[in-house]
Amino acid sequence: DAGVTQSPTHLIKTRGQHVTLRCSPISGHKSVSWYQQVLGQGPQFIFQYYEKEERGRGNFPDRFSARQFPNYSSELNVNALLLGDSALYLCASSLLSGRAGTGELFFGEGSRLTVL
Amino acid sequence: GDSVTQMEGPVTLSEEAFLTINCTYTATGYPSLFWYVQYPGEGLQLLLKATKADDKGSNKGFEATYRKETTSFHLEKGSVQVSDSAVYFCALSEGNYGGSQGNLIFGKGTKLSVKP
Numbered sequence: 001d002a003g004v005t006q007s008p009t010h011l012i013k014t015r016g017q018h019v020t021l022r023c024s025p026i027s028g029h030k031s032v033s034w035y036q037q038v039l040g041q042g043p044q045f046i047f048q049y050y051e052k053e054e055r056g057r058g059n060f061p062d063r064f065s066a067r068q069f070p071n072y073s074s075e076l077n078v079n080a081l082l083l084g085d086s087a088l089y090l091c092a093s094s095l096l097s098g099r100a101g102t103g104e105l106f107f108g109e110g111s112r113l114t115v116l
Numbered sequence: 117g118d119s120v121t122q123m124e125g126p127v128t129l130s131e132e133a134f135l136t137i138n139c140t141y142t143a144t145g146y147p148s149l150f151w152y153v154q155y156p157g158e159g160l161q162l163l164l165k166a167t168k169a170d171d172k173g174s175n176k177g178f179e180a181t182y183r184k185e186t187t188s189f190h191l192e193k194g195s196v197q198v199s200d201s202a203v204y205f206c207a208l209s210e211g212n213y214g215g216s217q218g219n220l221i222f223g224k225g226t227k228l229s230v231k232p
Contacts, residue, residue, distance in 0.1 A: 004159070033219070042120075042205050042222030043160070056219045090160065105220065107152075107160040 002026070004108035006091050012114045013081050021076045021111045025093030031055075032074040033105065034066055035090040043090055049074055078113075086115045118143040122206045122223035129196055129230050137191040137226045139180075139206035147208040149173075149182050149189040150220065154203045163191075163204070196230045203227045 005024045013019050025032050031050040035043035045058040049068035068074045072093075078085055089112075092105040123138040141147065151163040151173070164173030169184035178193045189206060206223040 035220075040224070042207075042224045043220070045219045045221070048219055058219070092160075104162045104165070105160075106162075109157075109159040 004091055004093050004106050006089075006108040006111050008111055009109070010112045010114075012116060014116050015081055015083060017081050018077065018079045019081060019113060021078075021089050021091075021113075023074045023076070023091030023093075023108060025072050025074070025091075026106055029093035029095055029106070030072055031094045032068055032072065033092045033094070034074070034076045035092065036060075037088040037090055037110070039087070046076070081115045083115050086113060088112050118147065118208060118210060118221050120206050120208055120221055120223040122204075122226055124224070124226065125203075126227040126229055129228070131198055131230055131232050132195045133230075135191070135193040135196045135200075135228070137204055137206075137228070139189045139191065139223060141187050141189065141206075141208050143187075143208055143210070145210060147210055149180070150207045150209070151178070151180055151189070151191050152205040152207060152222075154205065154225070156202070160205065196228070198230045198232050201228055201230045 007022045033048040034046040036046055037043040046060050047066045048056040052068045063079045066076045088110040090107050090110045092107045094105050119142045121140050148167045150165045152160045153163045154160050164175040166173040166182035169182055172181045180189050180191045203225045205225045207220040209220050
């Protein structure tokens with residue numbers, strides 16, 4: 001079975017542009033989360049979606065938005081790019097278990113965004 | 117807010133040496149605790165987890181015990197191999213049903229290099 005797939009794998013943008021990153025979860029997984037990983041740091045939570053509804057949002061500005069589609073794939077959009085948005089953007093999918101917080105997140109390999 | 121602190125790297129060991137990577141956390145409630153590993157050029161993978169106090173997670177020779185009294189979840193392995201070279205992340209999940217399952221709080225990561 002395919003794992004979590006993300007596209008594009010690498011991209012370069014200039015300040016002020018916008019970017020759309022895409023994620024396909026593992027088949028059967030209904031929850032998708034997005035993380036930002038700046039070089040040398042741990043991943044920072046951006047969003048979680050489940051059944052097309054936002055279930056959680058991290059401390060990121062409104063320039064960041066996301067959505068989940070009926071097939072459970074997801075997009076992360078970032079507007080008005082800043083140099084500081086340069087990072088590896090990770091998507092993770094999961095099955096929600098009956099007991100909260102015990103499920104495993106399956107991560108994709110990420111989309112590396114460079115803002116010049 | 118909740119946070120995770122792990123020992124800074126890089127850590128360099130010889131093959132068959134004993135490994136400890138310290139991790140402490142601050143959280144309200146009863147979080148679940150995780151260790152994720154990121155091998156070079158790959159996405160994050162769950163290594164092990166523990167969902168309640170005194171639980172021991174184990175996988176591939178690695179172990180970590182959830183110590184509520186010391187708010188710690190130290191990662192250990194008795195004999196490391198070159199193939200264990202990777203970045204290791206300690207993380208916690210707040211454990212509220214469903215909505216926050218995708219919201220993991222990560223430490224900054226510890227890079228481990230194992231020399232033959």
